[in-house]
Amino acid sequence: xxxxxxxxxxxxxxxxxNGTSGMHHHNMMMMHMTFFWGNIAEILxxxxxxxxxxxxxxxxxxxxxxxxxxxxxxxxxxxxxLLGEGSSNVLAGVVQTLLHAIRVGLAYLxxxxxxxxxxxxxxxxxxxxxxGFLLFGSRVFKKSTEMFLDDNTSxxxxxxx
Numbered sequence: 001x002x003x004x005x006x007x008x009x010x011x012x013x014x015x016x017x018n019g020t021s022g023m024h025h026h027n028m029m030m031m032h033m034t035f036f037w038g039n040i041a042e043i044l045x046x047x048x049x050x051x052x053x054x055x056x057x058x059x060x061x062x063x064x065x066x067x068x069x070x071x072x073x074x075x076x077x078x079x080x081x082l083l084g085e086g087s088s089n090v091l092a093g094v095v096q097t098l099l100h101a102i103r104v105g106l107a108y109l110x111x112x113x114x115x116x117x118x119x120x121x122x123x124x125x126x127x128x129x130x131x132g133f134l135l136f137g138s139r140v141f142k143k144s145t146e147m148f149l150d151d152n153t154s155x156x157x158x159x160x161x
Contacts, residue, residue: 032116032117032118033117034117035117035118035119035122036117036118036119037118037119037120038118039053039054039057039120040057041057041060041116041118041121042116043060043064043113043116043118043121044060044109044112044113044116048060057120060121061120061121061124062124064110064113064121064124064125064128065124065125065127065128066128067106067109067110067113067125067128068110068124068125068126068127068128068129068132069128069129069131069132070106070132071103071106071107071110071128071129071132072128072129072131072132072133072135072136072137073132073135073136074099074102074103074106075103075132075136075137076132076133076136076137077099077136079095079099080092080095080096080099083095110125110128110129113125
């Protein structure tokens, strides 16, 4: 049985565009498609922390934790109210848009880090989101009067990007 029907144009050429012959795979990077454990991983940036030791891996995990924590803080903060009642709607809208862009950018960085499929990165991202939600989004540290005045009463609050 011939499994190469219609693949005539897909054969590798003998001369590549940079003048080398054949196909070279020595620069290909291995990408995990299942979770793995270990401190040798590339997270967010090429070569970081990679093989730089357990200390750099721990720093990367702390970085991911802080990013996830900041996403939750930005999701539940009321920074627009700090501008005051006399501020214009335009200024409030610009600040709100900037905060939204920062929050979405940080959330995407956490997502890309989790896509490294490293188990430690995944756990730290979840822990950062959980602690951030506990401190800023849950009812644990809210006064009873704040809970009645809060217009967002869903448990948990809806995810909105």
